Amino acid sequence: VPAVETHEFEAQTERLLEIIVHSLYSNKDIFVRELVSNAVDALEKARFFALTASDAVESSDFGVRVYADAEASTLTIEDNGIGMSKQELLTNLGTIAESGTLKFKEAMEGNEVSDQLIGQFGVGFFSGYLVADTVTVETRPMTETGLGEAWRWSSDAKGQYSMEPCPEVTRQGTRVILSLNDEKYLEEATLRDLLTHYCEFLQFPVYLQTLTETEVEVQTETEEGEDEVEPVYETEVVAEWDHINEGTALWLRDPTEVTDEEYIEFYRQNFARSGEPDPLSWVHFKANGDVDYTALLYIPAEAESDYYTEMNRAAGHITLYVRRVFVSDDVTELVPDYLSFLPGVVDSDSLPINLSREMLQESRAMGTIRRRLVKKVLAKLADMADDAVETEWDEAWGERDEEEEERDLSFFTFYAAFAKALKLGAITDERNRSKILPLLRFHTSETESHLTKGPKAAEAMRSLADLVAARDTEWQEAVYFATGASVAEIRGSPVVEAALSRGIEVAYLDDPLDDFLFQHVEDYEDVPVLSLMKQDTTLPMPPGYEDGNGQEAESSLVEQYMAQVLGSKVVRVETSSRLSGSPSMLVSSSHSPTATQERLLAAQAM
Ligand code: ADP
Ligand code: MG
Numbered sequence: 001v002p003a004v005e006t007h008e009f010e011a012q013t014e015r016l017l018e019i020i021v022h023s024l025y026s027n028k029d030i031f032v033r034e035l036v037s038n039a040v041d042a043l044e045k046a047r048f049f050a051l052t053a054s055d056a057v058e059s060s061d062f063g064v065r066v067y068a069d070a071e072a073s074t075l076t077i078e079d080n081g082i083g084m085s086k087q088e089l090l091t092n093l094g095t096i097a098e099s100g101t102l103k104f105k106e107a108m109e110g111n112e113v114s115d116q117l118i119g120q121f122g123v124g125f126f127s128g129y130l131v132a133d134t135v136t137v138e139t140r141p142m143t144e145t146g147l148g149e150a151w152r153w154s155s156d157a158k159g160q161y162s163m164e165p166c167p168e169v170t171r172q173g174t175r176v177i178l179s180l181n182d183e184k185y186l187e188e189a190t191l192r193d194l195l196t197h198y199c200e201f202l203q204f205p206v207y208l209q210t211l212t213e214t215e216v217e218v219q220t221e222t223e224e225g226e227d228e229v230e231p232v233y234e235t236e237v238v239a240e241w242d243h244i245n246e247g248t249a250l251w252l253r254d255p256t257e258v259t260d261e262e263y264i265e266f267y268r269q270n271f272a273r274s275g276e277p278d279p280l281s282w283v284h285f286k287a288n289g290d291v292d293y294t295a296l297l298y299i300p301a302e303a304e305s306d307y308y309t310e311m312n313r314a315a316g317h318i319t320l321y322v323r324r325v326f327v328s329d330d331v332t333e334l335v336p337d338y339l340s341f342l343p344g345v346v347d348s349d350s351l352p353i354n355l356s357r358e359m360l361q362e363s364r365a366m367g368t369i370r371r372r373l374v375k376k377v378l379a380k381l382a383d384m385a386d387d388a389v390e391t392e393w394d395e396a397w398g399e400r401d402e403e404e405e406e407r408d409l410s411f412f413t414f415y416a417a418f419a420k421a422l423k424l425g426a427i428t429d430e431r432n433r434s435k436i437l438p439l440l441r442f443h444t445s446e447t448e449s450h451l452t453k454g455p456k457a458a459e460a461m462r463s464l465a466d467l468v469a470a471r472d473t474e475w476q477e478a479v480y481f482a483t484g485a486s487v488a489e490i491r492g493s494p495v496v497e498a499a500l501s502r503g504i505e506v507a508y509l510d511d512p513l514d515d516f517l518f519q520h521v522e523d524y525e526d527v528p529v530l531s532l533m534k535q536d537t538t539l540p541m542p543p544g545y546e547d548g549n550g551q552e553a554e555s556s557l558v559e560q561y562m563a564q565v566l567g568s569k570v571v572r573v574e575t576s577s578r579l580s581g582s583p584s585m586l587v588s589s590s591h592s593p594t595a596t597q598e599r600l601l602a603a604q605a606m
Helices: 013-024 026-050 086-093 100-107 112-114 124-131 188-198 260-270 309-315 357-362 364-388 410-428 431-438 454-460 464-470 487-491 494-501 512-517 552-569 597-606
Strands: 064-069 073-081 134-141 151-155 161-165 173-180 206-219 232-243 281-287 294-300 315-321 325-330 343-348 477-484 505-511 527-531
Touching: 013 124, 026 064, 026 073, 026 100, 026 112, 026 124, 026 173, 026 188, 026 325, 064 188, 064 294, 073 325, 073 364, 073 552, 086 151, 086 161, 100 112, 124 134, 124 431, 151 325, 151 454, 188 206, 188 325, 260 281, 260 343, 281 309, 294 364, 325 357, 343 364, 357 364, 364 410, 364 431, 410 431, 410 512, 431 464, 464 477, 477 494, 477 512, 494 505
Parallel strands: 064 206, 315 343, 477 505, 477 527
Antiparallel strands: 064 073, 073 173, 134 151, 134 173, 151 161, 206 232, 281 294, 294 343, 315 325
């Protein structure tokens, strides 16, 4: 038997790095996110160690400083965090996919510091090579006994790196110097935008160096008796540190301690379009389990003007963070399309920051988060709908409870803006249909809601529950609706007339979406929901109702005659007792499209 040989893989480091960096990152800009989050991790570790370390180490004024040097064409990201020893440089930066932070987290398991750390993959650092040919790292570690020895690491990522001591570094922490291959990243405006974008909510201050040219007067000596000489000016460049991330991550606070004003202010600063009214409500919760995350979603009062046209390919308005680091505002998987209008934040502890879009889309975590978000939002809307309904007069007490809350009509404002979204949800989201249906409102034969618009109309409309409750259960088992292009058209239709003459309330569905919706809805609270437009829908007889029937003999003659006259234009002619005032009507058979759907289909075909 030949002996089995075992060999180690060899890797072309240069190629490997290229593959890692370019397959993970579709956008060069993210090097900012990766390097600043490394700095923040180092600061978090430093804050933890400073509690027990000697006085020789800095334990306050923690922060990240970012500065460009146009002449040298370098960009530096500097922190006064924990730093790295020579050995740590070798392992953490010298080994691809080695994460010192992950090891630290594992060692500190259960400790609060471990919950704050961002890194875990050990590849983020190499994103520096997206914008730099050479990356140099100067670092001086904090140790239990004081400051350790400072070392410089440098590499062009072509397979080798160099190391040397650099005693001139006096402070603790790490400085990552990028020798840029793209001048764009020297510009202050670019850097400010990127830092704000990725780092706005980080827990340590991030400063950007700004250089301003100012004219300073140069002192010139004037001798006594001499005339005043013209003052001489010189331009001097003044460097200042601009604190970039003054945003507070409101979502991480305990919901019971955040005031309404703070929620609204946060909305204004981060999501509001100009002139947009305040949000109606919000959903704020922390979830622990398979996936740990915090979510804060707002229920807006107004739809974006192009919302309904964009909805099918809606990008979504929820920003995804991983431990406060911006990851994406283009994650369509966080909520289903019909809820894509919800603005807000999801901040997860369970996802790594450097997941590619594809990986994010496919991650199971996304599905878990989405299901919970939908549930929470629908529950919130149900609460809002409840608050909008007048509480029943309590007969037993004879008077209203003094402390009864006032009616909150915000649900109707929401409904006026987002009815279509809810209907789309009821059509497409089978799992949650039973939760969405109670939120829907319709014009009926008992309302004048079609004469008004907006929240007033929504308030005047009726729910399926209203229709179910309004019927006389002695003889009316089902509830009925009719569809058409407008309330006026529906009201004038012969079938509706017949229902009204029996005292049946009819829902007037004038929105094409309704038609599709009720193909999926057969009953509500176990009461059948029937279309008057379908042939096999027969109307019940109220006691004592005169239906003008009993003329069967004549019926078949009329049927024969009409069938002859109409020929292939109709499938069948039938006499019926459904009508009261009109002599005849067109109906569709139960399996064919209704008139409204035919209109819609015809419009789409054009
Ligand atoms: P990750 O952050 O996922 O661990 P990185 O490739 O971004 O992976 O970084 C690799 C390791 O290098 C980190 O885990 C950390 O140990 C070390 N490191 C990187 N940047 C710094 C820094 N600014 N200060 C201290 N250590 C750092
Ligand atoms: Mg990292």
